[in-house]
Amino acid sequence: MQLSILKEKGINCYIKDEYTITIDPLLSPAIGGMKLMVDKRQWDLATKILDASDNEFLQTIACPNCHQHTLNQVVLVQKPTGFWEKLKFRLVNGQEAEVKKYFQCGTCGFKLEELPTEE
Ligand SMILES: [Zn+2]
Incomplete structure (x- = not known):
């Protein structure tokens, strides 16, 4: 879900699973047990988008x-x-x-x- 929100906003990201091996210096917050990998240069923007969508989502729970x-x-x-x-x-x-x-x-x-x- 977060992945599609970010991609809509033009942010490079993908979900890291146990089969993904990366040596890139990417930041990786764990979201719902998965790791969302986001390009470091787009990190600030990505967290703002996710925070905003999280807050809206939280109100429904x-x-x-x-x-x-x-x-x-x-x-x-x-x-x-x-x-x-x-x-x-x-x-x-x-x-x-x-x-x-x-x-x-x-x-x-x-x-x-x-x-x-x-x-
Ligand atoms: Zn309570």
């Missing part, structure tokens, strides 16, 4: 705990300190910071790693 439509996306950026930590992050994540995303209900504070999928 009810909290599994209290059933209010008040889910927010929380983004945590974890930055390593020291040379070895930085090296490890580069090797594991392909970048020098780890971005963790989760969703939290504004009403009851319930936290979700993944959005519930509607049947």
Whole structure:
């Protein structure tokens, strides 16, 4: 879904799966268990588009705990300190910071790693 939104806006991207091997220095946020690979030069634009579409999308989803439509996306950026930590992050994540995303209900504070999928 995100892929088609981005492609509509003229952004180069593809979904990385376990069979994709890349040596390009691409940024790769995990989205719904998959990795969305975006050209580094288009990264800022891509995240803005995705944030906007995520927010619209979030309003349509009810909290599994209290059933209010008040889910927010929380983004945590974890930055390593020291040379070895930085090296490890580069090797594991392909970048020098780890971005963790989760969703939290504004009403009851319930936290979700993944959005519930509607049947
Ligand atoms: Zn709630």
